[in-house]
Amino acid sequence: xxxxxxxxxxxxxxxxxxxxxxVLFILxxxxxxxxxxxxxxxxxxxxxxxxxxxxxxxxxxxxxVAVTTTARQIxxxxxxxxxxxxxxxxxxxxxxLLGKFAGCWLASGIALLVLYVFFAIVSASKEHAFPxxxxxxxxxxxxxMLGIVIAMTLLGSIVLTTPAANVTIMFVVTTGxxxxxxxxxxxxxxxxxxxxxxxxxxxxxxxxxxxxxxxxRIVHGWPPVDWKYxxxxxxxxxxxxxxxxxxxxxxxxxxxxx
Amino acid sequence: xxxxxxxxKLRVEYRSRExxxxxxxxxxxxxxxxxxGEVFGFLGPNGAGKTTTMNVLLGYVNPTAGxxxxxxxxxxxxxxxxxxxxLPELTYYYKFLTAEELLRFYAxxxxxxxxxxxxxxxxxxxxxxLEHARKRPIRTYSKGMQQRAGIAQxxxxxxDLLLLDEPTSGLDPLGRMKxxxxxxxxxxxxxxxxxxxxxxxxxxxxCDRVAILHNGELKMEGRVSDLLAQxxxxxxQIFLKIVGYSAQAPA
Amino acid sequence: xRKQILFAAFLFVACxxxxxxxxxxxxxxxxxxxxxxxxxxxxFGEGRTLIANSFIAKADxxxxxxNYPSIFESQRVEENHMAEAADDDDSHPEEADHxxxxxxxxxxxxxxxxxxxxxxxxxxxxxxxxxxxxxIERFGKHFRANKHVHLEAGEExxxxxxxRLSAEVDRSSIESYxxxxxxxxxxxxxxxxxxxxxxxxxxxxxxxxxxNELAWLQFESRKDFVRARNLWHAALRRWVxxxxxxxxxxxxxxxKILRGLIExxxxxxxxxxxxxxLEQLKVFSPNPESVQKRIDTVREKxxxxx
Numbered sequence: 001x002x003x004x005x006x007x008x009x010x011x012x013x014x015x016x017x018x019x020x021x022x023v024l025f026i027l028x029x030x031x032x033x034x035x036x037x038x039x040x041x042x043x044x045x046x047x048x049x050x051x052x053x054x055x056x057x058x059x060x061x062x063x064x065v066a067v068t069t070t071a072r073q074i075x076x077x078x079x080x081x082x083x084x085x086x087x088x089x090x091x092x093x094x095x096x097l098l099g100k101f102a103g104c105w106l107a108s109g110i111a112l113l114v115l116y117v118f119f120a121i122v123s124a125s126k127e128h129a130f131p132x133x134x135x136x137x138x139x140x141x142x143x144x145m146l147g148i149v150i151a152m153t154l155l156g157s158i159v160l161t162t163p164a165a166n167v168t169i170m171f172v173v174t175t176g177x178x179x180x181x182x183x184x185x186x187x188x189x190x191x192x193x194x195x196x197x198x199x200x201x202x203x204x205x206x207x208x209x210x211x212x213x214x215x216x217r218i219v220h221g222w223p224p225v226d227w228k229y230x231x232x233x234x235x236x237x238x239x240x241x242x243x244x245x246x247x248x249x250x251x252x253x254x255x256x257x258x
Numbered sequence: 259x260x261x262x263x264x265x266x267k268l269r270v271e272y273r274s275r276e277x278x279x280x281x282x283x284x285x286x287x288x289x290x291x292x293x294x295g296e297v298f299g300f301l302g303p304n305g306a307g308k309t310t311t312m313n314v315l316l317g318y319v320n321p322t323a324g325x326x327x328x329x330x331x332x333x334x335x336x337x338x339x340x341x342x343x344x345l346p347e348l349t350y351y352y353k354f355l356t357a358e359e360l361l362r363f364y365a366x367x368x369x370x371x372x373x374x375x376x377x378x379x380x381x382x383x384x385x386x387x388l389e390h391a392r393k394r395p396i397r398t399y400s401k402g403m404q405q406r407a408g409i410a411q412x413x414x415x416x417x418d419l420l421l422l423d424e425p426t427s428g429l430d431p432l433g434r435m436k437x438x439x440x441x442x443x444x445x446x447x448x449x450x451x452x453x454x455x456x457x458x459x460x461x462x463x464x465c466d467r468v469a470i471l472h473n474g475e476l477k478m479e480g481r482v483s484d485l486l487a488q489x490x491x492x493x494x495q496i497f498l499k500i501v502g503y504s505a506q507a508p509a
Numbered sequence: 510x511r512k513q514i515l516f517a518a519f520l521f522v523a524c525x526x527x528x529x530x531x532x533x534x535x536x537x538x539x540x541x542x543x544x545x546x547x548x549x550x551x552x553f554g555e556g557r558t559l560i561a562n563s564f565i566a567k568a569d570x571x572x573x574x575x576n577y578p579s580i581f582e583s584q585r586v587e588e589n590h591m592a593e594a595a596d597d598d599d600s601h602p603e604e605a606d607h608x609x610x611x612x613x614x615x616x617x618x619x620x621x622x623x624x625x626x627x628x629x630x631x632x633x634x635x636x637x638x639x640x641x642x643x644x645i646e647r648f649g650k651h652f653r654a655n656k657h658v659h660l661e662a663g664e665e666x667x668x669x670x671x672x673r674l675s676a677e678v679d680r681s682s683i684e685s686y687x688x689x690x691x692x693x694x695x696x697x698x699x700x701x702x703x704x705x706x707x708x709x710x711x712x713x714x715x716x717x718x719x720x721n722e723l724a725w726l727q728f729e730s731r732k733d734f735v736r737a738r739n740l741w742h743a744a745l746r747r748w749v750x751x752x753x754x755x756x757x758x759x760x761x762x763x764x765k766i767l768r769g770l771i772e773x774x775x776x777x778x779x780x781x782x783x784x785x786x787l788e789q790l791k792v793f794s795p796n797p798e799s800v801q802k803r804i805d806t807v808r809e810k811x812x813x814x815x
Contacts, residue, residue: 006366010352017354040670041693041701045663048571049670081350085411088316088344088421089367092336141652168520185643208645216575216654229651236648257318 003091007099008106015069015107024061028115031057032122047126051219054122058115059142059215063174066108066146070153071166073100074252083257094249101154101245108146112139133224138214141230144237145212149174151244152207158251177209207240260330262419262450263292263315267324270310270474284310286474287324292452292467294418297445299461299482300454302471303501308454311471312423315452316344328419340368343417347424349404353397357388357407360396361414368415375414382410385440402433409440420444422453426460438464462486462493472501561679568671568688575654665692676705680712687722699730717751718762720744724769734773741770760793767793780811 015021035053040046074097077083086096116139124130149170156166180187184203188196211233216222268288271281285307292298302308313319314326317333331338351360358379365375383389386406391399396407405425412420425441426434434457441451441464455461461468462482469479477500478485482493489496570577660667672689675682686709693702706723713719724740727733744766752758767790774782784807791800 002369003367006363009366010355010363013359014352014354038670040673041666041689041698041705043666043669043696043698046666046670048667080353081346081348082352084316084318084346084350085344085364085408086367087318088339088342088346089364090336090338090340091367095336168517172520182646182649185646204643204645208649211649211652214652217652220571220575220654222574222654225651229648232648233652 003095004099004102007086007091007096008103011069011073011100011103012107012110014103015065015111020068021061021065021111024064025111025114025118028054028057028061029118032118036122036126047123048219050126051119051123052215054119055215055218058112058119061115062108062112062142062146063149063171065111066104066150067153067167067170067174069107070100070104070150071157071163071170073104073154074157075163075166078257087257093252097154097249097252098245101150101248104150104154105143105147108150109143112143112146116142131218131221131224134214134218134222137224137230138218141212141214141233144234145209148207148209148237148240148244151241151248155244155248155251158248158255174209177206178213181206181208182210207237212237260294261291261327262294263290263298263326263328263452264330265290265311265314265324265326268311268314268321268326269323270307270314270319271322284474285314285321288471288474288476290469290476290479292419292450294450295445295448296466297441297451297464298453299465299468300452300471301456301458301461301468301497302454305473306471306501307474308471309423310474312421312454315421341415341418343412343415343420345408345412345420345422345425347427349401349408351396351404351407351411354395356393356395357383357399357410358392360407361410364411364414370415378414378416382413385413386410387436402429405429405433406436409437413444417449419450419452422451422455424455425453426455426457434460458492458494458497468493470497470500477501557679558682561675561682561685564671564675564678565682565684565688568668568675571668571671572660572665573654574656574658574660576657663696666696668692673705676709680709683709683713683716683718685709687718690722690726694726694730699726702726702730715743715747717744717748717766720747721762721766721769724766728769728773734777737773738770741766741773745770764790764793780807783807784811 032050032054036050040049074083077086077096083096087093116135120130120135152173153166153170156170157163160166160169181203184199184206188199188203190196191199214225217225265288268285268290269283270285271283273281288307288311290311300308300311310319311326314321315328315333317336317339320334326333328338329341333339352363355363361379361382362375365378370378379392383392386409388403388406388410391403396404399407405428409425412422422441426437429437438460441453444451445464451464465482467479467481468485470477478496485496486493489499566577669689669692672685672692676685676689679685686706690702690706690709693699693705703723703726706719706726709719710716710723720740721744724737724744727740728737745763748763748766752763767786771783771786771790774780774786784804787800787804787807791797791804794800
């Protein structure tokens, strides 16, 4: 575990020494500020539009941070050949990969925390309310979703040839799952065979990331979800996370380093 | 003295993914033994199989047949690398880290206690003369400084066996001298050093024993002093003769 | 890096083209599909409409506190709403005006009517199949906003930014102006409502729908019946000019105008004029029996008066 955490620690250090997150955070603040300065029909009490803009930016920033940070980990290690002195130490490839995953996930979690604190401040400034339980649930679920995306991206970084291809595919896959994934069964029902069955199988195979999207709940002030469902969704997310990580470990163990 | 590094009928084949491409035999039944306290030179022309042997020892490549052992533990097990230090030919380190952060990171991989880690970091940075730059990111280092940081990381766990891959390659004369001094110091401390090099003069100076590899086969293995006595010539001439160059070379 | 930018640009263009194509295809399925001589103009125009429509849908989603059907479900929802609209025709004159503000907009008016309640029924999958068809859907419902509720007590203001943005993106989006003006009136902001409709009229001069909305503003908020009547008359004339000669005219707007006039004349107790407008409405109404009932009622009132 110590070895995994050591690798994770380096990933986190890399994230906060690179400019990516700061740029995204500043952009989020600026665009939110701009949206906040808009006055609609001279009504100062309008809050949800601003909350929605801010949360959408947070989702986008977090996804960009998670995918781009993860996608470059293994390729960068191979390209800069830092993987060689690392693997010359008593650490297995599986531990390196788990360390990379833990690092990316924790780094994304830290980035998310900063972004949600900003959101809470923005929201409180407009609505004078702080629904802490809702925020904790939204943050937790968002982080779990990023865990799945990170595991998927890590697998992609081993299987796919270039980080750019991996990043593009992961963005398309993630947004595709979020927007279309929940309705694949409905589309499948209207299709002829065998396309319908294939799409239906895909519907059951993909990780349903929409479970983890609490944006609407936060924007529109829905009450918190029963914790047992949050727990069940977390277990569901971890199952996918484990599948992707296992596949990544198997692929990485077989991968030639040169 | 027991064998610290051992290979048994080590065979490595590289299979190409392309159809009808031939399988390349990189190592043929390599048997090698390095004993404790030795400085062992691993020689051979480019493509002889030195890097492949090194890759197997470090666990980067799985052998097609045979096995390799470090401290009697198969290299397939990561724990075999608990007591080794490795210095690659070129510096490949996380350039956003400072030297002390890099050493702390590797110390954690070796599960070193925190107090011992800090003590080792101080000692090593002093040894490689990087104390003044310990808090600077590695990307700001010169090539020589980066190579010294590499030596420090190779020694972080106070290893009993050091694997050095062309340790003086690309260094200026001063840098080479410093590396040589460090190897000498390690030898004096009773450490085992296994290094590959093309600098035969250097090998002749620091090595107790050498092995010469050619086309994946071990052509010769023995004590440097014995070889010099036997052939009555320099190590460089012996090397050229063994790899089949002397026949065409002008007398 | 250049390759990545080009690839990203390609993806963006591909997605945009696909969205526009789908919207055109969807538009082609409806009777009021856009027609244009220039393909390029059509694509750019449709692109703007696409964004504006998505903002209107967003406003509608806000009205339902985030519980909104996807495009995969909306068709079924539309069918349901159309059925509801037909049932409700003419029973709530002004509210019926807003049935076609958007797919769900009539719910807004229904919600304001204490006698009409949707209750907490499920909005997903076209108001049916409350339990979902598989475990993923059933499980997903615990995380989604899935109760059919409406904004109330002034919270309706939250929809306004999206309607404003929709109008700014596509100045020909009449729906954005009329829906926003309606809610501004309801929120006690007649000045802002009038300003917004007038900006709509500047971009769409003499639009009968906008004139109708302005008339409602004069009638309801300002109680200026004379101006309201003039505006409705102007709207009616404009409708006749633009739609009257068509083989299949759009009767929605004229129905709204007539309902407005009926309301106004009933307030003024000019029953013979009311009768005249009701007779006209009967021609356009999808539910003429209901209009006939009203005609009978008015006749009874007139007889009682005599």
